[in-house]
Amino acid sequence: MTGGGAGRVMGNCFVPASEIIAVEETEIEKQCSSGKWQKMAKPHAFTVYYVKRAQKHRWQCNEVTFWCVDEQLCNQWIQALKELLELQKSRPKQLLVYINPYGGKQQGKRIYEQKVAPLFSLASISTDVVITEHANHAKDNLFEVNIYKYDGIVCVGGDGMFSEVMHGLIGRIQKDSGIDQNNPKAPLVQCNIRIGIIPAGSTDCVCYATVGVTDPVTSALHIIVGDSQPLDVSSIHHNNTFLKYSVSLLGYGFYGDILKDSEKKRWMGTIRYDFSGFKTFLSHHYYEGTVSFLPAKHTLGSPRDKKRCRTGCYICRQSKQQPEEQQKNYGLEHNEDEGGDDWKVIKGKFLAINAVNMSCACPRSPKGLSPAAHLADGSIDLILVRKCSRFNFLRYLVRHTNQDDQFDFTFVEVYRIKKFQFTSKHLEDSDSGVKDVGKKRFGQFCRDHPACCCNLSNSIWNCDGETLDSSAIEVR
Numbered sequence: 057m058t059g060g061g062a063g064r065v066m067g068n069c070f071v072p073a074s075e076i077i078a079v080e081e082t083e084i085e086k087q088c089s090s091g092k093w094q095k096m097a098k099p100h101a102f103t104v105y106y107v108k109r110a111q112k113h114r115w116q117c118n119e120v121t122f123w124c125v126d127e128q129l130c131n132q133w134i135q136a137l138k139e140l141l142e143l144q145k146s147r148p149k150q151l152l153v154y155i156n157p158y159g160g161k162q163q164g165k166r167i168y169e170q171k172v173a174p175l176f177s178l179a180s181i182s183t184d185v186v187i188t189e190h191a192n193h194a195k196d197n198l199f200e201v202n203i204y205k206y207d208g209i210v211c212v213g214g215d216g217m218f219s220e221v222m223h224g225l226i227g228r229i230q231k232d233s234g235i236d237q238n239n240p241k242a243p244l245v246q247c248n249i250r251i252g253i254i255p256a257g258s259t260d261c262v263c264y265a266t267v268g269v270t271d272p273v274t275s276a277l278h279i280i281v282g283d284s285q286p287l288d289v290s291s292i293h294h295n296n297t298f299l300k301y302s303v304s305l306l307g308y309g310f311y312g313d314i315l316k317d318s319e320k321k322r323w324m325g326t327i328r329y330d331f332s333g334f335k336t337f338l339s340h341h342y343y344e345g346t347v348s349f350l351p352a353k354h355t356l357g358s359p360r361d362k363k364r365c366r367t368g369c370y371i372c373r374q375s376k377q378q379p380e381e382q383q384k385n386y387g388l389e390h391n392e393d394e395g396g397d398d399w400k401v402i403k404g405k406f407l408a409i410n411a412v413n414m415s416c417a418c419p420r421s422p423k424g425l426s427p428a429a430h431l432a433d434g435s436i437d438l439i440l441v442r443k444c445s446r447f448n449f450l451r452y453l454v455r456h457t458n459q460d461d462q463f464d465f466t467f468v469e470v471y472r473i474k475k476f477q478f479t480s481k482h483l484e485d486s487d488s489g490v491k492d493v494g495k496k497r498f499g500q501f502c503r504d505h506p507a508c509c510c511n512l513s514n515s516i517w518n519c520d521g522e523t524l525d526s527s528a529i530e531v532r
């Protein structure tokens with residue numbers, strides 16, 4: 057058999073079976089309209105579609121067509137290659153797709169229809185597609201449909217949409233298993249249904265930090281070949297009430313304020329974050345409170361490491377064993393309980409409190425907020441940015457975007473942790489008596505005057521791009 061790619065007559069082409077997308081018999085008239093192949097008597101052909109690795113983690117769908125005069129030989133090749141594809145057991149056959157038509161630049165539907173659906177169809181993946189009509193549509197729907205007939209759920213949108221689908225899926229699995237999400241110590245049942253992300257949001261940090269690029273075709277191809285990457289998920293509670301899960305950024309102060317302001321400016325599209333970011337930077341609010349945390353002992357890595365987490369990462373593999381053992385013994389170890397000896401307590405004035413489960417790399421910040429954070433090591437990197445001058449805070453922010461060490465500042469601390477709690481001073485004070493009523497009023501006054509740097513108002517949490525309004529949280 058002889059092969060030639062689109063635009064090429066012949067050549068060598070090595071493709072691992074795991075990266076073949078599809079094999080199809082080819083209409084020969086279309087392919088051999090020029091050159092010497094026209095002269096062949098009754099040629100037969102098939103086309104192999106495969107993953108081509110392009111620059112910067114991008115994947116493309118390439119094709120190579122093979123011709124031969126022997127029809128039987130041609131069919132044998134097609135048959136053998138199709139059998140090879142059948143052996144790729146991790147590949148999805150049936151997917152449930154949720155499209156947020158309003159995420160990012162409002163291109164989700166077009167991106168899916170033009171770039172993704174043709175690839176799924178080529179790979180013989182059948183899909184049920186839901187175009188969401190309102191926020192929480194996907195989440196609610198995941199509690200109703202028979203999720204077990206699907207090999208995966210695909211969300212077309214940004215971080216907020218991923219978060220919604222993740223909440224629906226984890227919540228559904230716990231409900232079906234009789235687990236109460238409000239109990240912070242309940243060992244959650246692991247979810248084996250994968251979520252694929254087709255990036256169509258504004259930040260797309262979960263996609264960028266896992267795939268390395270925000271490109272719908274690359275993500276579709278990863279889904280088709282059945283790739284998977286486990287992710288750490290944090291649960292957030294307050295007073296035995298479940299609030300939310302987080303996979304990327306849980307940020308109070310700077311990132312909470314940006315989100316709060318930017319949600320009012322959705323009409324601006326993706327630049328709302330730049331506008332609100334600048335405004336929040338100028339307002340230079342700091343917040344007082346107490347952070348207590350349990351340092352991570354089970355992981356080999358540190359937030360100041362130079363090595364980045366990748367699929368198959370050694371540190372994630374090593375760390376995986378221990379949390380599983382610990383989950384079985386939950387609550388038995390004294391120091392693990394809130395207030396045990398190993399807990400560290402920091403009171404202070406903070407411009408930002410960022411708890412990241414992964415690097416949070418995104419096109420705006422290609423290294424992310426914690427470049428050496430691990431995707432699945434069972435730990436969070438807790439970054440505390442203490443009150444400092446505007447100039448110093450700007451220096452810190454600029455390091456989100458360049459190669460310099462973001463943690464090499466006297467006002468920035470970073471800890472690799474397993475659990476943490478935060479209580480705002482505002483709440484601590486209001487719990488303690490009547491004298492604080494005036495302060496609360498003053499806090500309200502200051503929220504209405506963003507130029508004021510007073511420390512009495514509360515921020516909100518930016519939980520994977522969704523707002524979470526709670527002045528006291530427990531995260532594990």
Ligand SMILES: Nc1ncnc2c1ncn2[C@@H]1O[C@H](COP(=O)(O)OP(=O)(O)OP(=O)(O)O)[C@@H](O)[C@H]1O
Pocket residue numbers: 155156157158159160161187188189190191192193212213214215216217218220256257258259260261520521522
């Ligand atoms: N049909 C809809 N109408 C309005 N809101 C929706 C709809 N479908 C989903 N949503 C909500 O829109 C929110 C934001 O969506 P998404 O994350 O896709 O875009 P984004 O906020 O622009 O991107 P990013 O989160 O990456 O910054 C999500 O929280 C989701 O719950």
Ligand SMILES: CCCCCCCCCCCCC/C=C/[C@@H](O)[C@H](CO)NC(C)=O
Pocket residue numbers: 214215216258259260261304305311314315329333416417418420421425450453454456457518519520521522
């Ligand atoms: C003057 C220089 C300013 C540089 C500012 C860099 C900003 C980097 C932004 C990094 C955000 C990474 C965390 C991701 C958060 C997402 O969950 C969230 C929703 O998509 N996005 C934002 C912006 O809050």
Ligand SMILES: [Ca+2]
Pocket residue numbers: 288412413414429430431432433434435436437
């Ligand atoms: Ca982690």
